[in-house]
Amino acid sequence: MVVLEVLHRTLRAVRIYGRLKRALRGGLIGLAFGLGVTFALKLFSGTVYWELLSLGSLGALVGVALPWRPARLYLWAGRRLAVGEGLLAAWELLRRGEPVLLHKLWEKLAPSLEPPWKLLILQRSEAILLGGILIFSLSLQFAPLLFPEHLTSSAPPTRTVATPDVDRISERKGESASAVGPEPIRPEEWRGEKVPGKWPERETLPSDFSPKGSSSFTPSPAEPSLGDDTGAELPSSSPGEAPAETREGIAELPTQSPFPAAMVPTPQKKGEALLREVEEKGEGEAEGQPTSETQIYRRGDENLPSSPEAPEAVPFPEAQRAGSPGTEELGGRAEGEPPASEGEGIPDQVEPSRKTQAQMRPGEGPARTGTVLSIPPEPSGDEGSPYIPPLGSTGIFLEGRDLPAGAEEIVRRYFSILSQQEAK
Amino acid sequence: MITEEELTLAQEAFAALREAIAEVIVGQERVVEIALWTLLSGGHLLVEGVPGLGKTLLVRTLARALGLSFSRIQFTPDLMPADILGTNVFAEDSGSFRFVPGPIFANVVLADEVNRATPKTQAALLEAMQERQVTVGGETHVLEEPFVVLATQNPIEMEGTYPLPEAQVDRFLFKAEVSFPDEEELVEIVRRNTAGGGIALPDPVMGAREVLLARKVVGAYPVPEPLLEYAARLVLVTHPHHPSAPAEVKKYVQYGASPRGALALVFGAKARAFLAGRYHVALDDIRDVMEPALIHRLILNFRAEAEGITVREILEEVKRSVPPP
Numbered sequence: 001m002v003v004l005e006v007l008h009r010t011l012r013a014v015r016i017y018g019r020l021k022r023a024l025r026g027g028l029i030g031l032a033f034g035l036g037v038t039f040a041l042k043l044f045s046g047t048v049y050w051e052l053l054s055l056g057s058l059g060a061l062v063g064v065a066l067p068w069r070p071a072r073l074y075l076w077a078g079r080r081l082a083v084g085e086g087l088l089a090a091w092e093l094l095r096r097g098e099p100v101l102l103h104k105l106w107e108k109l110a111p112s113l114e115p116p117w118k119l120l121i122l123q124r125s126e127a128i129l130l131g132g133i134l135i136f137s138l139s140l141q142f143a144p145l146l147f148p149e150h151l152t153s154s155a156p157p158t159r160t161v162a163t164p165d166v167d168r169i170s171e172r173k174g175e176s177a178s179a180v181g182p183e184p185i186r187p188e189e190w191r192g193e194k195v196p197g198k199w200p201e202r203e204t205l206p207s208d209f210s211p212k213g214s215s216s217f218t219p220s221p222a223e224p225s226l227g228d229d230t231g232a233e234l235p236s237s238s239p240g241e242a243p244a245e246t247r248e249g250i251a252e253l254p255t256q257s258p259f260p261a262a263m264v265p266t267p268q269k270k271g272e273a274l275l276r277e278v279e280e281k282g283e284g285e286a287e288g289q290p291t292s293e294t295q296i297y298r299r300g301d302e303n304l305p306s307s308p309e310a311p312e313a314v315p316f317p318e319a320q321r322a323g324s325p326g327t328e329e330l331g332g333r334a335e336g337e338p339p340a341s342e343g344e345g346i347p348d349q350v351e352p353s354r355k356t357q358a359q360m361r362p363g364e365g366p367a368r369t370g371t372v373l374s375i376p377p378e379p380s381g382d383e384g385s386p387y388i389p390p391l392g393s394t395g396i397f398l399e400g401r402d403l404p405a406g407a408e409e410i411v412r413r414y415f416s417i418l419s420q421q422e423a424k
Numbered sequence: 425m426i427t428e429e430e431l432t433l434a435q436e437a438f439a440a441l442r443e444a445i446a447e448v449i450v451g452q453e454r455v456v457e458i459a460l461w462t463l464l465s466g467g468h469l470l471v472e473g474v475p476g477l478g479k480t481l482l483v484r485t486l487a488r489a490l491g492l493s494f495s496r497i498q499f500t501p502d503l504m505p506a507d508i509l510g511t512n513v514f515a516e517d518s519g520s521f522r523f524v525p526g527p528i529f530a531n532v533v534l535a536d537e538v539n540r541a542t543p544k545t546q547a548a549l550l551e552a553m554q555e556r557q558v559t560v561g562g563e564t565h566v567l568e569e570p571f572v573v574l575a576t577q578n579p580i581e582m583e584g585t586y587p588l589p590e591a592q593v594d595r596f597l598f599k600a601e602v603s604f605p606d607e608e609e610l611v612e613i614v615r616r617n618t619a620g621g622g623i624a625l626p627d628p629v630m631g632a633r634e635v636l637l638a639r640k641v642v643g644a645y646p647v648p649e650p651l652l653e654y655a656a657r658l659v660l661v662t663h664p665h666h667p668s669a670p671a672e673v674k675k676y677v678q679y680g681a682s683p684r685g686a687l688a689l690v691f692g693a694k695a696r697a698f699l700a701g702r703y704h705v706a707l708d709d710i711r712d713v714m715e716p717a718l719i720h721r722l723i724l725n726f727r728a729e730a731e732g733i734t735v736r737e738i739l740e741e742v743k744r745s746v747p748p749p
Contacts, residue, residue, distance in 0.1 A: 069649075074648075085648060088648040088650070088704075089646045089703070089705070092648050093704075096646065097425065098646070100425075101431070101645070101703050
């Protein structure tokens with residue numbers, strides 16, 4: 001009787017743990033299926049439906065509810081519990097009512113029978129399935145890293161660089177900056193002109209000002225980088241003639257110039273450099289250009305016409321340049337002496353300060369941003385068709401010019417006449 | 425329902441029988457094992473081997489140790505059915521016909537070189553094997569249990585022989601192939617046979633009662649349903665037209681095993697478990713019994729003969745192709 005009781009108890013435990021194992025296996029399979037569907041949907045639609053993981057619980061329920069033939073259950077359990085077909089034979093003998101054989105059989109099985117809870121131990125296939133589920137889960141978790149949006153997006157990434165210059169000036173000036181407003185430091189030629197009342201918050205960084213373009217020199221560790229210091233954007237103004245508020249702002253700036261002193265052209269040296277450049281281009285080329293009215297600003301390999309009002313690069317005041325680390329890094333050269341090597345020459349990246357007013361002209365892409373916009377030059381005879389802006393966009397060129405009221409209307413009419421002639 | 429005394433008696437009797445046979449027969453453990461399966465299963469055994477390997481000695485030893493009646497029939501081409509079954513003889517004293525039983529009326533019958541008799545005589549023997557009764561002159565005579573026929577046949581010297589038809593071969597529950605002894609066994613055989621006084625057969629260690637009791641015990645052994653299904657699948661896939669038959673079966677087998685093959689698998693598995701001292705049938709029992717139970721039930725085609733494919737190779741492929749439960 002004791003044997004029968006023990007056998008009944010063992011068979012009951014086997015049934016319970018067998019059900020639990022089927023629930024576990026069903027849950028794993030359901031979870032794997034849900035993850036597979038989730039992953040597929042993520043691949044095709046980009047959306048992760050985590051709700052599909054509830055298929056795991058559904059699989060567990062199915063695993064519990066599915067009918068299981070007792071003979072199959074005990075055969076499987078007997079093999080897992082190290083008694084082979086013995087457990088199944090015991091159940092069969094119990095069912096047929098063979099107590100003698102059952103007693104003899106149980107005497108042989110009991111010493112080697114493992115506890116029924118070991119049925120819950122994962123087998124190799126189940127462990128592999130569980131590992132696959134974990135890998136799938138991790139891959140879904142980190143799917144944004146694996147599939148970044150810019151790889152799938154059709155629009156090219158736009159590169160915008162904040163202009164920390166004005167912001168930092170405003171921050172450093174505090175209330176005085178806000179009272180004066182973000183008036184830029186302007187060259188002397190622009191004195192009296194009214195700058196736009198609102199600075200653009202962001203503008204595209206000119207390619208010449210990119211770190212790549214300025215790689216010809218290496219600033220010292222003490223020097224701020226190009227993008228970090230407002231001094232990089234303010235070399236073309238004369239601080240001695242700037243408004244008082246601006247001078248205060250500049251006085252609070254770091255005394256170190258981002259450029260070595262020799263790299264900041266003086267007006268005289270700049271003019272000489274431009275003159276040599278124009279002379280090198282030859283007479284034929286120079287004759288076709290209104291040299292008296294147009295200055296050639298060399299910006300890399302691109303020659304851009306500019307209006308006569310375009311400012312020249314103005315160096316920092318002597319007080320700012322004195323004792324700057326950039327001067328110490330000249331390697332023994334005298335201040336203002338032209339650099340010996342090409343990499344130390346006048347940086348082509350130096351740009352007129354009016355670039356902060358740059359606006360995109362119609363028909364131009366972001367590649368032309370950073371160029372100096374101004375009133376286009378007069379057509380000079382047979383030089384081809386000049387650029388005539390659309391009539392509706394004339395205001396762009398007049399904006400911020402602070403022209404007298406009558407003059408603005410005259411300019412508008414001027415462009416209107418030009419447009420009508422072009423249309424004819 | 426069997427009792428513990430019956431179980432113990434059967435186990436002890438067959439343990440003694442194995443020891444008695446081992447005292448006479450050198451080696452050939454597999455053949456002895458298959459012979460005991462046959463005895464426990466109530467079937468008949470076909471023993472195949474070249475002359476001089478001790479087939480007849482094995483049968484004689486078994487019959488003697490069992491304590492059962494034993495008869496030997498040497499099959500020849502001129503052997504008639506009446507020579508086996510018996511005939512009605514006129515009795516002058518009573519003025520009537522009296523049935524004289526033939527050598528088939530014994531517990532253990534050795535049909536030596538059974539393939540040398542004519543088909544008519546073979547058919548008479550095989551009918552008695554199957555029906556366990558003999559009908560002569562309109563009168564039926566039941567054969568006494570246990571009734572075991574151990575037939576031998578010689579695979580060589582096939583000239584002048586009548587190979588057993590497939591239907592008749594199928595009536596043997598198992599087929600055992602007697603292999604040639606190795607050197608150690610051969611030395612022992614020579615030593616025992618040349619010591620003088622001839623070979624001493626063992627004394628009986630059991631009787632018909634113990635044999636029948638052991639059959640009852642073995643019959644009570646449980647064979648779970650998954651194992652029955654496995655045995656059935658093993659037999660089914662030997663048929664070339666079965667959808668699950670392996671490629672080798674479809675290519676080389678002409679006829680597969682009969683349902684008697686499945687019976688032989690289960691009977692042999694039970695007997696093997698009993699002789700192994702276990703109380704339940706395991707999967708290995710079925711797989712081990714498979715060859716002697718099915719090897720004479722498969723008929724290969726001419727292509728297999730031409731390519732030298734044997735039934736044993738086909739059975740191994742069948743065993744591989746059927747997944748265990």
